[in-house]
Amino acid sequence: MATDTLLPKGWELVVGLEVHVELHTRTKMWCGCSTEFGDEPNTNVCPVCTGQPGALPVPNERAIEDATLLGLALAGEVAERCWFHRKNYFYPDLAKNYQISQYDVPLIHDGHLDVEVELADGSVQRRRVGIERLHMEEDTGKSLHVGDTGRLHGADRSLIDYNRCGIPLLEIVSHPDIRDPETAQAYLRELQAIVRAVDVSDARMDQGSIRCDANVSVRRIGEPLGTRTEIKNLNSVRSLGRAVRYEALRQVAAIEDGGTIRMETRHWDEGRGVTETLRVKESVTDYRYFPDPDLVAVTSPAAHVETVRARLPELPTATRQRLLEAGVPRVQAIALVGTDALAVYDDAVARGAEAAAAANWLVGDVAGQLTAEGIELSESGFTGAYLVELLALIEDGTLSTKLAKQVLAGVLVARGAKSPSEVAEAEGLQQVSDEGELRAIVEQVVADNDATVADIRGGNTKAIGALVGQVMRETRGQADPRKTNELLREVIG
Amino acid sequence: MTDPTQATAVELATALSAGEVSAREVVDAHLERIAAVDGIVAHGDVWNAKPAEELTPDQPHAFLAVTAAAARAHADDVDARRAAGEPLGPLAGVPLALKDVLTMRGAPTTCGSRMLEGWEPPYDATVTERLRAADVVVLGKTNMDEFAMGSSTENSAFGGTRNPWDLDRVPGGSSGGSASAVAGLLAPLAIGTDTGGSIRQPAALTGLVGVKPTYGTMSRYGLVAFASSLDQAGPFARTVEDAARLQSVTWGHDPRDATSVPGEVPDLLAGLQDGVAGLKVGVVRELQGEGYEPGVELVFAAALERLAGLGAEIVEVSLPHASYGLPAYYLIAPSEASSNLARFDGVRYGLRVDAPTAEEMNAATRAAGFGPEVKRRIMIGTHALSSGYYDAYYLQASKVRTLIAEDFRSAFEQVDVLVSPTSPSVAFRFGDKTADPLAMYRNDVATVPASLAGIPALSLPAGLAAAPDDPTTSLPVGLQLMAPLKRDDLMYRAAWAFEQATGFAALPTGPRAVSRSVTTQEVR
Secondary structure (H helix, E strand, O other): HHHHHHOOOOOEEEEEEEEEEEOOOEEEEOOOOOOOOOOOOOOOOOOOOOOOOOOOOOOOOHHHHHHHHHHHHHHOEOOOOOOOOOOOOOOOOOOOOOEEEEEOOOEEEEEEEEEEEEOOHHHEEEEEEEEEEEEEEEEOOOEEEEEEOOOOOOOOOEEEEEOOOEEEEEEEEEOEEEHHHHHHHHHHHHHHHHHHHOOOOOOOOOOEEEEEEEEEEEOOOOOOOOEEEEEEOOOOHHHHHHHHHHHHHHHHHHHOOOOOOEEEEEEEOOOEEEEEEEEOOOOOOOOEEOOOOOOEEEOOOOHHHHHOOOOOOOHHHHHHHHHHOOOOOOHHHHHOOOOOHHHHHHHHHHHHOOHHHHHHHHHHHHHHHHHHHHHOHOOOOOHHHHHHHHHHHHHHHOHHHHHHHHHHHHHHHHHOOOOOOHHHHHHOOOOOHHHHHHHHHHHHHHHOOOHHHHHHHHOOHHHHHHHHHHHHHHOHHHHHHOHHHHHHHEEEE | OHHEEEEEHHHHHHHHOOOOHHHHHHHHHEEEEHHHHEEEEEOOOEEEEEHHHHOOOOOOOOEEEEEEHHHHHHHHHHHHHHHHHOOOOOOOOOEEEEEOOOOOOOOOOOOOOOHHHHOOOOOOOHHHHHHHHHOOOEEEEEEEOOOHHHOOOOOOOOOOOOOOOOOOOOOOOHHHHHHHHHOOOOOOOOEEEEOOOOOOOHHHHHHOEEEOOOOOOOOOOOOOOOOOOOOEEEEEOHHHHHHHHHHHHHHHOOOOOOOOOOOOOOOOOOOOOOOOOOOOOEOOOOOOOOOOOOHHHHHHHHHHHHHHOOOOOEEEEOOOOOHHHHHHHHHHHHHHHHHHHHOOOOOOOOOOOOOHHHHHHHHHHHHHHHOOOHHHHHHHHHHHHOOOHHHHHHHHHHHHHHHHHHHHHHHHHHOOEEEOOOOOOOOOEOOOOOOOHHHHHHHHOOHHHHHHHHOOEEEEEEEEEEOEEEEEEEEEEEEEEEEEOOOOOHHHHHHHHHHHOOOOOOOOOOOOOOOOOOOOOOOO
16 A cells, blocks of 8 residues: 555654564573473473562673664664663562563663665655664563453453563664554564564564554644554554554544544454554553662663674665675565575575575575475575575576475475485486487377377477477476477477 | 570580580570470471460560471581581571571561461572571571561561560560560570661660671572662671671672672671770761650760770761651652562462452452551552652652762761661550551661661660669660671671670560570580
8 A cells, every 4th residue: 555645635644663572582581580482381480580579680681782782783872871660560460560671761762773665656765763762671471361252351260371471571662753554564574674683582473572562643744743542462564554554544534523532552453454442541550660679770881882782793774785786686685684594595695506596595485385384494404505506406407496396395394304416316306308318208299299290380389388298297297398399399390 | 505595606606516515405495495485386397476366475476487397407417417527617506586588498488467478488588598508507487577667576467576675565676576586595696687777776675786787798589578778687696796607607799689799798707806996986966865765865875985985086977967867768668668569469479368350359468468557658658659759759768868878978987987876765665656657667767877878787785774664674775886888897896895895794684574594404
């Protein structure tokens, strides 16, 4: 949907995003418990993260450094001195009934993110979204409401899993600089790519290691900001786009009908494609923030910040530029950045693979087959070396593109235990391009298909396709198509 | 050794290492005295205190639980290792009473609250671990004001503790159980905790040495928090050297407490006997006069003379903001408490009062589980932190705190240690101050300034004064010594010299004192 046609003329959309990122440090923010996702409930817990009386938090230095690294990747300023505050509120999955967070001085302030948005006319526009702050906090446990609706209201009872409680969490708050759903989506996608590039989180929306809430308002152009609603339960980049579109149109319609917008939190219903009131913010919740007396100030002297900055890897913008310069098409460059496939690409290219071909295979067939198999690239055993080998087998005519796809499937099924050559050999997948062998088959096919041959000789050259098909059948698809064509023309004369 | 319960920790340690008595004999002697006098149901592995309504007026009720079986097993283990010639720590085999606010596996940690009645902690506090590592034998857990909020131990949900000097009077608080245990010869040593005076004031009221070490030198890991920026565990003992030895085996940096001060702590014993000659002792102008009982003032004046007689140079100094200490303290401590005590919600441990929704369950549990003083402080703290009041209350109090710390810094540029009375009054009767919270809070007027500044402070017996309401009863008066940050050694040195000069025998005497004759069998 083209941006400028979303809202009626004279209206403007204003969006700010709050993104939470769970760091993938080995241990939690305040204790030595594992952060592993998906373990049995309440197995990664201890007196500290379950808030036992007398237990005390000790900061995870690595988490603070990772947060600093991400802050620098977002062009942010690092506070020389900052504090942890307690955010007080009662909720059963919050073990201490306060969340350790940051308040007046966040670890990182005043950053920005540049995103590229493709416009309706196909041109690409670069937009800058300001980042107000990045602060550190801790994740909560998970409540499971048993019975009735599955939500808290009307549940028979609630079960709480504290495995997630105390996992280091970053909150990244953008300025309300976003004016269309596409930019919101591009921001989230780019942030995800940066988080992965600096390798501080898996940033998986499906596992909740990156979560996004959207603050949405509309106004008549030139007027002050309208009342905003906060949209929750956005489970994918696509949901974000759909929800923002829906909410913007809903707000404009409500105002044009003479209504007003309430300050409220709304829930995105993915199935029905609508936002619904979750809770109304009649007054600002008083969290009674105060400096956590169990913790001391976090200091980041300039020298330390520079040490962290030196750890910054190549960031997505630079990576995309490098790929484009290497001849990778734009769409594929965008698709590769921020995924595991980038490392395989880099490895393959370093081993001599042709950039565009390597990217094409990774973004196309490799990604496609992995999705179909439901496995991750990291667990597939597929490497840069294998990609180089596969491309070489195509290049020297041993494999057709079609056969190469079959070989790839074999490599993935074996989880990398067999190389492409080994798979081709074991399964007898090789192009028949031996001239003598192929000529005999071609001559037989020509002899068996008088009518078609006559048709071709009569000028219907397209009919040669049927004969190529016959040869392919005879060779179980392993005939070199180019050579088969040549020989057919030669034999038919 | 005729009666181990009358011996100091150093005397016991000497006799133990000489083989004159076994750790088991020492522990048994104390267990028997506890069983005889304290109002304990002495059977099973863990002995429990009788319900308050079953206690008689001659029972101090110092202990809430006595870990008899574990104490005996530990004593036997110490004896076995001593017999095998293993090197043991200086206090190995010496018994101790632990305030029920520090976690220890194998017995409940209640904090004197219905909220945690029966809760067995899944882990040991660092202080508990270090006591164990030093082979100090923990006898049990002592009574206290609920969540350490109080100055008389009357706020315990399990009934008050009596002062061994006069069983009709309070032992002070909040560590009243620990003080009563040591003063009543139920243990030679105890650990208490001090947030605004909760070790020093009961030490003063029961004639003991009680110490609040420099903030951050005693790990708070496993100390159930009242006010995190102020809470500090510390020793109770009948002599200065006993206290110094106990502090020496329990303090020092702990990586599990982020507020633990880094680096080495000073040696408390090396210079202990160096005396006070040439030491400059500052008398705090603001911590005397109005509000202090005449008897307390008299003993304090005599103490100054004695210090001067020992060669100390006495000068008057001013802490201009000290008088704001009490109001600042009673904003900061409840503010932190309101957040610290939020975790008691019925979800994970302790009391749960069932109700249809989680929110109602939280509310019903907290309504039933907390006593009135705890509720009062949660409400004060919640208000002081709330939006619109934060600047006027919590923030302003924090600024006062900084000014008081500055006052102390300047004072310590002029003098080596500071002195004041520990408490404005001697031990008072049950119920005297319960009707008026502010009267109770004023007990802490002399102790909170050091708490707010984080500096070390010690109370030791300075002499006896007649009770203002009963001239026939003489009660102990405490002298408070304060030293610069991490100069606990200096304070101990001055205290030792004073103690030697006064020869105060910290044993309760008087018509209504706890019986000293109900002792144990003769132990050889």
